Amino acid sequence: MQNNKHDDFLVTRVFDAPCELVWNAWTTPELIAKWFAPGIVMDVRELDVRPGGHFRFADPNDTASGEYTGEYITVNPLQELSFSVMDYSEDPSGVAAGFKVVFEELGKQTKITLTSITPESEDSHDASSDGAQEAWNGCFDRLAKVIQ
Amino acid sequence: MDTFTALSVPTRRTILEMLATSGKLSATQIGQHFSISAPAISQHLKVLLESDLLTVEKRAQRRIYGINPKKVTEVQEWATNTLALWECRLDTLDKVLEDSSNNKQE
Numbered sequence: 001m002q003n004n005k006h007d008d009f010l011v012t013r014v015f016d017a018p019c020e021l022v023w024n025a026w027t028t029p030e031l032i033a034k035w036f037a038p039g040i041v042m043d044v045r046e047l048d049v050r051p052g053g054h055f056r057f058a059d060p061n062d063t064a065s066g067e068y069t070g071e072y073i074t075v076n077p078l079q080e081l082s083f084s085v086m087d088y089s090e091d092p093s094g095v096a097a098g099f100k101v102v103f104e105e106l107g108k109q110t111k112i113t114l115t116s117i118t119p120e121s122e123d124s125h126d127a128s129s130d131g132a133q134e135a136w137n138g139c140f141d142r143l144a145k146v147i148q
Numbered sequence: 149m150d151t152f153t154a155l156s157v158p159t160r161r162t163i164l165e166m167l168a169t170s171g172k173l174s175a176t177q178i179g180q181h182f183s184i185s186a187p188a189i190s191q192h193l194k195v196l197l198e199s200d201l202l203t204v205e206k207r208a209q210r211r212i213y214g215i216n217p218k219k220v221t222e223v224q225e226w227a228t229n230t231l232a233l234w235e236c237r238l239d240t241l242d243k244v245l246e247d248s249s250n251n252k253q254e
Contacts (some may be wrong), residue, residue, distance in 0.1 A: 010231050013238045017245040025241055031248070035240035097152070097230070114234055116152075116227075 010099075011114045019105040022112065023078050026101065033057075037068075050075050055083070079103055082117060151223055154199035159184070160192050164201060164215055172205075172214040 015022050025031040029044040036042055036057060046056040049072055057068045070085035082100040098117040103110060155161055163178055179189040193213060196202040200219045205212050 010227075011234050011238065013242075015242060015245050017249055021245060021248055022241075025244055025248070031244060034244045035237055038236045038240040096150075112238075114238075116230070 010116050012111060013114075014106065014109050014111045016109055018108065019078050019103055019110045022110040023081075023103055026081055042068075048072070049081075073098070074100070078105075151199045151201065151219070154195050154201060155223070157192070157195075160196055163189075163192060163196065164220070167202070167213060167215045168220075172212045174210045174212055176210075178213065 025035065027047070027049045029047045032047065033042045033044045037059065040059050040061070042057045043060045044055070044057055045067065046054055048054055051072055051074060053072045053075075055070050055072070059065060068085065070083050072081070072083045074080055074082040080100065080102050082098065084096045084098045086096055100115040100117045102113045102115070104112070155164075159182065162181075166178065166181060167173060175186070175190060175193060178193070179186050182189060193202065197204060197213075201216055201223075203214045203216050205214075
C-alpha cells in the first residue's frame with residue numbers, strides 16, 4: 001500500500017520522433033507555442049528552462065485571461081522535465097499543480113510518461129515523513145470504485 | 149490545507165481508502181491498521197480534516213471519521229479534466245512533431 005508507483009502516472013505516449021526533437025518541442029518557444037494550448041498558437045513570453053526558471057504563456061487573442069505561468073523544478077536534458085503550474089480557475093489565489101515528464105528513447109521513437117507530482121515539499125515539516133514527495137493520485141482508481 | 153498536499157502522503161491515502169471501503173471508523177480503529185503511533189495517526193487525520201477530505205462526528209466520547217465524497221469527487225474531476233487536457237495537448241504535439249520531421253526531410 002505504501003508504494004503506488006505503478007499507477008501514479010497520468011499519461012504515457014509514444015511519438016514517432018527522435019528524443020531530441022520531442023525534448024525540443026517542450027523546451028523551444030516556437031515549438032511549445034504550437035501545442036501547449038491546443039487550437040491556439042500561444043504567445044510565449046518567457047521560457048527559461050532551468051531549475052527555478054519560469055515560463056509564461058498567454059493567448060494572444062484573449063487579453064482578459066491573463067498568463068499561464070509555471071516554474072521548472074528539474075531539468076535533465078533528454079531525460080526529465082518537471083515543473084509546477086499555477087491554476088487560477090478554482091481559487092483566485094491560485095493552486096499549484098506539479099508535473100513530471102520522463103523522456104525515453106525507443107529506437108526511432110520516444111516515449112514520454114507524464115506524472116502528477118506535489119509541487120512543493122510542504123510536507124517536509126509535517127509530522128509524517130513517510131514519502132512526502134510521493135505522487136498523490138495513485139488511489140483515485142480504487143477510490144472511484146468504492147465511493148460509487 | 150491544499151488537497152493535493154494532503155493526498156501526497158501514502159499513509160493518508162491509505163486512510164482514505166480504508167474509510168471508503170469500511171465506512172466510518174474511529175481513530176483507534178484506523179490506528180490498528182498502521183504500525184505508527186496514535187499521535188501520528190491523529191496528525192494525519194487532522195490534515196485530512198483540514199483539507200475537507202474527511203468528515204467527523206462525535207458519538208459519546210468517540211470521534212468517528214468518514215470520507216467526504218463530495219470533496220473526493222472534486223479531486224477525481226480535477227484528475228479527469230487534467231488528463232483530458234494533457235491527452236489533447238499530446239495529440240497536438242504529435243502533429244507538431246510530424247510537421248517538424250517533414251520539414252527536416254524536405
